[in-house]
Amino acid sequence: xxxxxxxxxxxxxxxxxxxxxxxxxxxxxxxxxxxxxxxxxxxxxxxxxxxxxxxxxxxxxxxxxxxxxxxxxxxxxxxxxxxxxxxxxxxxxxxxxxxxxxxxxxxxxxxxxxxxxxxxxxxxxxxxxxxxxxxxxxxxxxxxxxxxxxxxx
Numbered sequence: 001x002x003x004x005x006x007x008x009x010x011x012x013x014x015x016x017x018x019x020x021x022x023x024x025x026x027x028x029x030x031x032x033x034x035x036x037x038x039x040x041x042x043x044x045x046x047x048x049x050x051x052x053x054x055x056x057x058x059x060x061x062x063x064x065x066x067x068x069x070x071x072x073x074x075x076x077x078x079x080x081x082x083x084x085x086x087x088x089x090x091x092x093x094x095x096x097x098x099x100x101x102x103x104x105x106x107x108x109x110x111x112x113x114x115x116x117x118x119x120x121x122x123x124x125x126x127x128x129x130x131x132x133x134x135x136x137x138x139x140x141x142x143x144x145x146x147x148x149x150x151x152x153x
Contacts, residue, residue: 017141028118032111037081041066041074043111046083046100050108054099056089083107 032038044064057071078084083104089095123131
């Protein structure tokens with residue numbers, strides 16, 4: 001239509017949010033890749049098991065919004081590296097309960113401290129007011145998205 005504003009991808013908020021998430025995620029990825037040889041998906045699986053405790057791969061997919069095949073590959077690699085173990089789920093014979101091993105908990109503890117330091121550095125770069133405001137705005141967007149109940153699957 002005549003007079004309509006031209007779409008600008010560079011100013012589109014979902015695009016900007018994605019770019020910011022990718023940039024910061026890639027930046028922190030250097031830490032866990034260099035130190036432990038983990039991929040981004042492996043780190044996210046490890047971090048979620050470290051934070052929430054034992055759960056199924058399906059639970060991890062739901063929490064992280066990652067694809068089942070990527071999570072399955074990450075789980076297999078983390079198991080091979082001795083970071084997690086699997087046990088049958090008594091409530092669902094098709095599922096397995098995943099949990100961190102002692103080695104996995106040690107890696108999570110170390111990377112958790114590095115993540116805290118990385119987060120502090122990002123927040124210092126933004127300043128306390130902007131950082132607090134960004135947290136509040138992102139929480140609003142997350143709540144809005146959860147309220148819509150839309151799922152890709």
